[in-house]
Each structure stands twice: as structure tokens, then as C-alpha cells.
Amino acid sequence: MASSPSVSRRGFMVGAAGLTFGVAACLPHSVGVAQAAVPSKQAVLSPWVTLSTDGTVSIVSPAAEMGQGSFTSLPLIIAEDLDADWAKVRVVVAPPDDKLYANPNFGYMYTASSNAVLAYYTPLRRFGAQVRRVLLDNAARHWNVPVAELTTAPNVVIHEKSGRRLDYGAIAAFAVVPEKAPEVKEEELKPSSQFRLIGKDVMRIDMPHKVNGTAQYSIDVQTPGMLYGAILRAPVEGAAPDQVNDAKAHAIAGIVKIVRLPYGVGVIAKTSWAAFAGKKALEVTWTRDGKAWGFDSDKGSEDYAAAARNPQVPVQTWVTQGDVPQALQNAATVLEADYGCGFMYHGQMEPLNAVASVSPKGDKVEIWVGVQSKTIAVTVAADALGIAPDKVVLHDMLMGGGFGRRGHRDEEFVHDAVVLSNAVKKPVKMMWTREDDVRNGRFYPLSAHYLRGGLDASGKLVALHHRKACDQVTAFQDPVRYQQIKGRDTIAFANLDMKWYAIPNRLAEGVPQDNGVRSSTLRGVANLSNAFATESFIDELARKGGIDPAAFRRSLVADSPRSLALIDAVTRMSQWDRKRTDTALGIGFENYSNTLIAEVAEVSVDRRTGAIRVHDIWVAIDPGIAVQPDSVLAQTEGSVVWGLGFALSEHISIKDGVVQQVNFSDYHVPRMNEIPEIHIELIATEVHPSGVGQMAMPLVAPVIGNAVAALTGVRLRQAPMTRDRVLAALKA
Amino acid sequence: MAISFKVNGRAVDVNAPPDTPLLWVLREELKLPGTKFGCGVGQCGACMVHVDGDRTFSCQAPVAAVAHRSVTTIEGLSAHSDHPVQKAWLAERVPQCGYCQSGQIMSAAALLKDHPHPTRAQIVEYMSTNICRCGTYPRIVRAIERAARES
Numbered sequence: 068m069a070s071s072p073s074v075s076r077r078g079f080m081v082g083a084a085g086l087t088f089g090v091a092a093c094l095p096h097s098v099g100v101a102q103a104a105v106p107s108k109q110a111v112l113s114p115w116v117t118l119s120t121d122g123t124v125s126i127v128s129p130a131a132e133m134g135q136g137s138f139t140s141l142p143l144i145i146a147e148d149l150d151a152d153w154a155k156v157r158v159v160v161a162p163p164d165d166k167l168y169a170n171p172n173f174g175y176m177y178t179a180s181s182n183a184v185l186a187y188y189t190p191l192r193r194f195g196a197q198v199r200r201v202l203l204d205n206a207a208r209h210w211n212v213p214v215a216e217l218t219t220a221p222n223v224v225i226h227e228k229s230g231r232r233l234d235y236g237a238i239a240a241f242a243v244v245p246e247k248a249p250e251v252k253e254e255e256l257k258p259s260s261q262f263r264l265i266g267k268d269v270m271r272i273d274m275p276h277k278v279n280g281t282a283q284y285s286i287d288v289q290t291p292g293m294l295y296g297a298i299l300r301a302p303v304e305g306a307a308p309d310q311v312n313d314a315k316a317h318a319i320a321g322i323v324k325i326v327r328l329p330y331g332v333g334v335i336a337k338t339s340w341a342a343f344a345g346k347k348a349l350e351v352t353w354t355r356d357g358k359a360w361g362f363d364s365d366k367g368s369e370d371y372a373a374a375a376r377n378p379q380v381p382v383q384t385w386v387t388q389g390d391v392p393q394a395l396q397n398a399a400t401v402l403e404a405d406y407g408c409g410f411m412y413h414g415q416m417e418p419l420n421a422v423a424s425v426s427p428k429g430d431k432v433e434i435w436v437g438v439q440s441k442t443i444a445v446t447v448a449a450d451a452l453g454i455a456p457d458k459v460v461l462h463d464m465l466m467g468g469g470f471g472r473r474g475h476r477d478e479e480f481v482h483d484a485v486v487l488s489n490a491v492k493k494p495v496k497m498m499w500t501r502e503d504d505v506r507n508g509r510f511y512p513l514s515a516h517y518l519r520g521g522l523d524a525s526g527k528l529v530a531l532h533h534r535k536a537c538d539q540v541t542a543f544q545d546p547v548r549y550q551q552i553k554g555r556d557t558i559a560f561a562n563l564d565m566k567w568y569a570i571p572n573r574l575a576e577g578v579p580q581d582n583g584v585r586s587s588t589l590r591g592v593a594n595l596s597n598a599f600a601t602e603s604f605i606d607e608l609a610r611k612g613g614i615d616p617a618a619f620r621r622s623l624v625a626d627s628p629r630s631l632a633l634i635d636a637v638t639r640m641s642q643w644d645r646k647r648t649d650t651a652l653g654i655g656f657e658n659y660s661n662t663l664i665a666e667v668a669e670v671s672v673d674r675r676t677g678a679i680r681v682h683d684i685w686v687a688i689d690p691g692i693a694v695q696p697d698s699v700l701a702q703t704e705g706s707v708v709w710g711l712g713f714a715l716s717e718h719i720s721i722k723d724g725v726v727q728q729v730n731f732s733d734y735h736v737p738r739m740n741e742i743p744e745i746h747i748e749l750i751a752t753e754v755h756p757s758g759v760g761q762m763a764m765p766l767v768a769p770v771i772g773n774a775v776a777a778l779t780g781v782r783l784r785q786a787p788m789t790r791d792r793v794l795a796a797l798k799a
Numbered sequence: 800m801a802i803s804f805k806v807n808g809r810a811v812d813v814n815a816p817p818d819t820p821l822l823w824v825l826r827e828e829l830k831l832p833g834t835k836f837g838c839g840v841g842q843c844g845a846c847m848v849h850v851d852g853d854r855t856f857s858c859q860a861p862v863a864a865v866a867h868r869s870v871t872t873i874e875g876l877s878a879h880s881d882h883p884v885q886k887a888w889l890a891e892r893v894p895q896c897g898y899c900q901s902g903q904i905m906s907a908a909a910l911l912k913d914h915p916h917p918t919r920a921q922i923v924e925y926m927s928t929n930i931c932r933c934g935t936y937p938r939i940v941r942a943i944e945r946a947a948r949e950s
Contacts, residue, residue: 134895277897280833467898708934
């Protein structure tokens with residue numbers, strides 16, 4: 068992309084925050100989003116910033132874009148402390164390079180867990196400030212004035228004393244970049260009172276391309292001579308094709324090749340329609356290898372519930388504080404309860420796919436894909452061919468939704484594309500149909516929760532015991548990370564204990580389950596099922612103690628002014644104290660990775676059909692500094708919609724190890740006519756930003772359940788709270 | 800035998816088998832990938848186009864069924880991304896991942912053609928054919944209301 072070939076990594080790195088020459092030479096094109104200009108002369112000021120003599124500031128964005136807005140918000144953070152003119156900023160997709168661009172919280176390039184702004188915020192501010200310092204030093208030398216006399220305005224260095232100004236672009240023409248990055252202390256970063264960009268909405272860079280069909284996802288890629296591929300994968304993880312009859316498939320016009328794989332059968336054709344038809348025409352029987360054969364999700368729910376309650380099963384202790392058994396013995400009131408959550412499917416709108424083009428000798432490959440970790444994608448492609456990672460060229464594409472599905476350690480859809488391309492040594496676009504995407508889904512895990520709580524005579528919560536039986540997730544999704552975290556499966560078991568509530572005695576235990584079903588992180592992660600259990604249970608405890616559920620929660624966060632402010636906001640927004648007739652309210656509160664959130668739902672119940680209607684949801688959210696406030700709102704709206712699906716309708720069932728749902732016809736994601744009015748109040752306290760990508764999701768199910776309990780006196784204990792379950796609970 | 804129809808005002812002849820869904824002909828043969836594949840069974844609306852002005856699931860329409868008819872895709876909705884619906888979509892900052900939005904916009908444009916001033920209930924009913932997994936529904940409603948107001 069850069070015109071000069073001389074700038075390829077001839078410089079030096081100074082720590083992670085170092086300035087270096089030359090990295091921009093390998094920046095790939097960002098397809099479908101704003102392109103960096105290709106200036107004739109440019110100064111590469113750091114791995115993050117390249118300055119052109121025309122004033123264009125190219126800033127690298129290290130996170131993957133799947134609609135959450137990181138592609139805009141992360142470079143904007145650099146631009147803030149660099150004091151760049153946003154109108155002159157061109158954002159460039161980071162190349163796959165963990166050394167330079169890893170997410171600091173993961174150690175590799177991985178966009179997940181609402182961690183992009185959270186983890187990159189301070190490093191990016193410092194990188195921006197360092198580049199600004201280099202520009203100031205250059206201007207000081209140029210004018211022969213003390214650097215302390217210089218200030219900046221967007222894209223310009225100013226010497227107030229003499230009234231002189233130097234545009235950033237002018238400095239690029241003579242900039243000398245030091246070997247060692249200048250040191251910038253955190254207290255030297257721009258005070259938030261002087262922010263020009265952070266906290267003020269800009270148009271998301273990818274957005275204009277998303278209203279006219281020009282945004283490019285990997286499924287849209289077409290390369291010369293490209294073929295189309297489909298794969299019939301084994302219905303159960305670990306199973307292999309046994310008998311394969313592909314005669315009917317071969318008879319279909321346009322079929323190029325049929326490939327037997329260890330885990331399925333691939334079809335390569337001249338059009339995708341022919342490839343799909345060929346896949347459909349395959350007659351394949353499967354070996355019974357794989358653990359999930361025989362597994363039934365209904366029975367699994369019962370088994371997990373029994374395991375969660377069984378004092379004899381081995382447990383992993385996640386949190387222990389005080390003495391829960393003793394405190395429960397001394398409590399004036401003890402309550403116990405069971406909750407359960409089902410499998411959930413990601414259902415990202417773009418079915419999984421990738422394009423791969425393996426060289427004729429099989430020693431190189433180009434891939435086009437949207438993934439949550441592009442360095443993993445490179446590794447997967449290299450491993451599929453047994454070649455070195457530097458023989459892989461990755462074209463990073465937008466993702467038509469991620470939600471945790473596109474970042475597993477094996478990124479199996481990338482592997483699929485590479486093996487099909489390798490079979491014909493031609494470019495192949497490998498696409499899963501929606502049916503493949505459901506059937507080969509990797510699901511939010513099944514869980515059962517056993518809870519015990521103790522109140523003292525005054526109604527104060529003195530002890531909480533939460534024991535969760537849950538499919539292990541990390542072991543399947545990411546064996547590398549599983550090793551690193553030494554078998555502590557945070558995706559399944561984090562945040563069991565409601566640490567944001569002042570409870571003197573607490574015990575949180577995990578009972579890992581392995582039924583062989585493919586499992587995955589998914590928006591909301593462990594908090595999703597945990598919050599359904601714990602926030603429902605907190606409500607039960609409040610009612611048992613005869614205390615208003617909002618007041619009960621206030622008493623549990625009495626030492627946290629930020630938390631109290633949110634509960635006060637959401638009760639004010641929802642007119643919590645106003646009496647309703649045919650509807651009722653339910654409340655919940657959570658600290659999700661330092662983002663504080665309070666929600667209230669107003670519901671009614673059709674006692675004839677069991678249908679829950681959610682009329683309104685009020686959300687008060689405090690994510691710290693809101694880098695892009697409108698993105699916070701957008702993510703919160705989306706999280707509420709996801710929460711509704713989890714709460715009411717989304718349900719994967721498994722019989723004999725095989726997924727029973729087929730498509731959106733029988734896997735019911737929320738549609739517009741099912742969503743409530745969503746009211747959001749953003750209360751951005753001036754502290755380090757925390758995540759926003761999923762934080763409103765976990766509370767949706769419990770606030771709905773709490774509202775149903777307030778309305779009917781009946782407690783719903785299984786998510787999703789389907790009509791059948793509501794009817795059964797009302798009758799019981 | 801070639802099938803002739805119009806796409807975005809341009810006459811085309813395609814050689815796909817007649818039962819091929821219009822979606823795949825648009826995306827692959829005619830290289831108009833703005834129309835998206837989401838479910839293949841008419842459940843999600845990502846593939847929505849206009850055929851003679853009426854919204855149509857292109858994954859459900861065999862290409863033979865549009866012979867001699869006029870198809871409009873997202874690429875042809877306006878010359879400069881300036882259809883009132885597109886402008887409203889940006890003003891309300893609707894898209895997140897963006898994958899479903901071509902279909903959403905084509906649905907919304909069809910709604911406003913038939914009902915220039917739809918009620919909120921009409922919007923919700925009409926648009927419930929289209930899934931947005933990111934959950935942009937509140938913004939879609941606001942954008943359609945804005946487009947109705949401003950066009």
C-alpha cells in the first residue's frame with residue numbers, strides 16, 4: 068500500500084509502546100471501509116500512526132468490526148491525545164500481528180468480551196500522546212524554541228508567543244522520529260475537560276457503506292476463477308463419515324469435485340446453488356464416534372439440576388468468603404431455589420463462510436474472512452496446509468455479526484475454506500447455509516443453578532450459596548486458553564457470587580459438565596445464566612423478607628454511590644412506586660465487569676396462552692467514560708433485544724446428540740413486533756471506561772421473571788420462559 | 800436458454816438454471832452482492848429486493864419468475880445513497896453489523912411507497928418480516944418515521 072518499499076520494518080521497537088519506522092508498508096487494504104490515502108510522502112511515526120504531508124493522519128485500528136463500532140472508537144482514542152483533526156483521519160485495519168496489536172487483556176488479537184475500549188483505552192491514549200510529543204519536539208527544533216512553549220490544536224502545532232503555526236502535514240515533511248519513544252506519564256495525558264473527540268459522537272466509519280450495499284463481508288468476495296464450496300459436517304462433534312454415496316450429487320450440473328474429509332464431506336461447484344444442491348444430494352452415514360451421541364437436552368437439564376443440588380459431587384470453589392454453612396444455620400430465614408438455562412444459538416445474520424485461495428503448489432494461501440481473531444485465522448490456515456504463518460495472506464473483512472461465534476481457537480469455517488481450496492488449488496468460497504450454521508452450532512451452555520440464601524431477623528442478607536452445574540466451554544472453544552487458565556473455566560463460571568452486593572458470607576461453586584455438545588461463549592457470557600439465577604433469587608429473598616425489591620438492592624449497594632444512582636435512576640424512569648393494574652414491574656441490578664447497570668421491565672401475562680408480553684424496559688447504565696455515547700446506546704438496545712430472546716423464545720434442543728432446530732423457522736429470535744419500548748439513561752461517570760457490548764443483556768430475563776412474579780405470585784425458574792413453561796407454572 | 804429481465808434499470812440476460820433463486824443470480828452472476836443470504840427460506844428478509852416495485856424475498860423467487868420483469872436491489876435504490884430511507888438510516892445511525900440492513904432498507908422503502916405516512920403499528924407489522932440479530936429495531940422504527948416525515 069505504501070509507495071516506498073524501503074519502509075518495511077527497518078526500525079526498532081521500544082517496548083510495547085515504542086515508536087518505530089516502517090510498519091505501514093504491510094498494512095492490508097481495509098475492504099469495504101474507508102481506505103487510507105496513499106500519499107506520496109509520509110512519515111511513519113509509530114506502528115499506529117502514519118502522517119502524510121497533505122495532513123492525512125492514518126491511524127491503525129486493532130480490533131475487529133462486527134457492528135460494535137470499535138473500528139471507529141479505538142482510532143478516535145489515539146486521535147484524541149494526538150490532537151488529530153478527525154476529518155483528516157483515515158482508519159487502517161491492523162495487520163495480523165500479536166506483537167504490535169494484541170488486545171492487552173488477552174495477549175493476542177481477539178475482539179470479544181466487550182474488551183476493546185476497556186483494554187486498549189490507556190495504551191492508545193499514550194500512543195497518541197507519544198506521537199504528539201514527537202511532533203512537538205520536531206516543531207521546537209524547527210523553530211528553535213523551547214518545546215514547553217508549544218501547544219496543539221487539531222492537526223496543528225502552535226507557538227503562541229510568535230503566532231506561528233505548523234500543520235501536522237508540514238511537520239511530516241521533515242519529521243525525525245526518535246529511536247526511543249518519548250515517555251508520557253498517565254498524568255500527562257490530556258485532561259478529560261479538554262476532550263474534543265472522546266464523549267462526542269462521530270459518524271461510524273463503516274456506517275455509510277451499510278446503507279447502500281457496498282460494505283463487504285467475506286461472503287461477498289469474488290475472485291477470478293473462484294469456485295463455491297459447501298460442507299456436510301458430522302451432526303455430532305467427533306463423528307466421521309462412514310458410508311458415502313455421492314452418485315446423485317455428482318449428477319448435478321456444475322459439480323466440480325466431492326471431497327471426503329475426516330469430519331464431513333465437501334462439495335465444490337461452479338455456483339453456490341449447485342454446491343448446496345450437491346450437499347443436499349449426498350447420502351452419508353456417520354460413525355458413532357464422539358461423546359454427544361445419546362445426549363438429550365431435556366434429560367441433561369434434569370441431570371444438571373440434580374448435580375447442582377448433590378452435596379456429594381466434586382466442585383470447583385470459585386469464591387469463598389466468611390462461613391456460609393454457619394451463617395445459614397444462624398439465619399432467621401433460609402431460602403433455597405433452583406434455576407436453569409437452556410442452550411442458545413448465536414444466529415449471526417451472516418452464516419459462517421470464508422474464501423481461500425491456495426497456491427498451485429499448496430505452499431501459500433490467501434484468505435478472506437471476518438473473524439474475532441485474525442491471528443488465529445492465520446494460524447488455522449497455516450496449520451491446515453502445514454505451512455508457515457508468513458505464507459498466509461489475510462484479507463480482513465467486516466463481520467455480519469460475531470457474538471462469540473467467530474473467535475474459537477479452531478475457527479473451523481476458515482479451515483473448511485482452506486481444505487476445499489486445497490483440494491482444487493483454486494479460490495473457493497466456502498459457505499455454510501443457515502441450516503449448517505444451526506446444525507453445526509456451538510451453543511451457549513446448558514446450566515442448572517442451586518441457590519441458598521439466609522436473612523437475619525432484620526431482613527438483611529447474611530449468606531449466599533450459588534452452585535452452578537454447567538457445560539464446560541473453554542476446554543472446547545479454546546484449549547490453549549484452557550491450559551493457560553489451568554482448567555478454571557471462566558466462560559462458564561465467572562461472576563457466580565454477585566460480588567457487587569455486600570453479603571458477608573458467600574460461597575460460589577462450579578460443577579463442570581461435559582456432554583460432548585459443542586459449546587461456546589455467547590453475548591452475555593457466564594453473567595447471562597448467572598444473572599437469571601441470582602437476580603431472580605435476590606428478588607425471592609426480598610419478597611420473603613417482606614422488603615421492596617428495589618429497596619432490598621439499595622441496601623446491598625449502600626456503599627456504592629454509583630450503584631445507588633443507577634437504582635434511583637431506573638426506579639424514577641419506570642415510576643417504580645406507581646401502582647399498575649394489569650401489569651407489574653420487576654427490577655434487577657448488576658456490575659458487569661465494572662459497567663454498572665440497573666433494569667426494570669413492565670410485563671403482562673396472558674393466562675390463557677401463557678404468553679408474556681414485555682411492554683417497557685428501562686435501563687440505567689454507567690460504563691465510565693463513554694467514548695462514543697451513541698454506540699453505548701446502540702449496544703445497550705441490542706443487548707436488550709438479545710436478552711429478550713434468551714428470556715422468552717430462543718431454545719436449542721438436542722436429541723441423541725443432534726440439534727433439533729433447523730432454521731429461523733423453528734429457532735425463534737426476536738422480531739420487531741416482540742420488542743418492548745426500550746428506554747435508556749446513560750450515566751457516564753468519569754472513570755476508566757468499561758465494556759458496553761453486552762452488559763444490558765443478562766438482566767433482561769430476571770427482570771421479566773421478577774415482574775411476572777410480582778404480577779402472578781408465580782416464580783419462573785427456567786429460561787427461556789416459554790408459553791408452555793408459564794402455563795405449567797401458573798397451573799402448579 | 801437465457802432469461803431476460805431488468806436489474807436496476809439495466810437489461811440483463813442470465814444463463815442460470817431457471818429454478819435458481821434470484822438471490823444467487825444477483826449475487827454471483829450479476830455481481831450485486833448487496834442483497835444478502837441469511838436463511839434461504841424466506842424467514843429473515845436479508846435477501847429482500849423489489850420486483851416491479853413490490854418487495855420480494857429473492858431467496859424464494861426462482862429466477863425464471865422474474866423474466867421480463869424489473870428488479871431493484873439495494874445497489875439500485877438510489878444513485879447516490881440518497882433515498883429518504885437511506886438518509887434516515889444514517890441520521891438515526893441504524894446499522895450495527897449491517898448485514899441485514901440492505902433487506903431492512905428495501906422493506907422500508909416498499910412500505911413507504913405504499914404507505915407514505917405509516918402508523919407505528921403499520922411499521923412494526925410490516926417490518927417484522929426482517930430479522931436484525933444486532934437488535935437495531937428501535938432505530939429502524941425511528942428511521943422509518945423520520946423518512947416518512949422528511950420525504
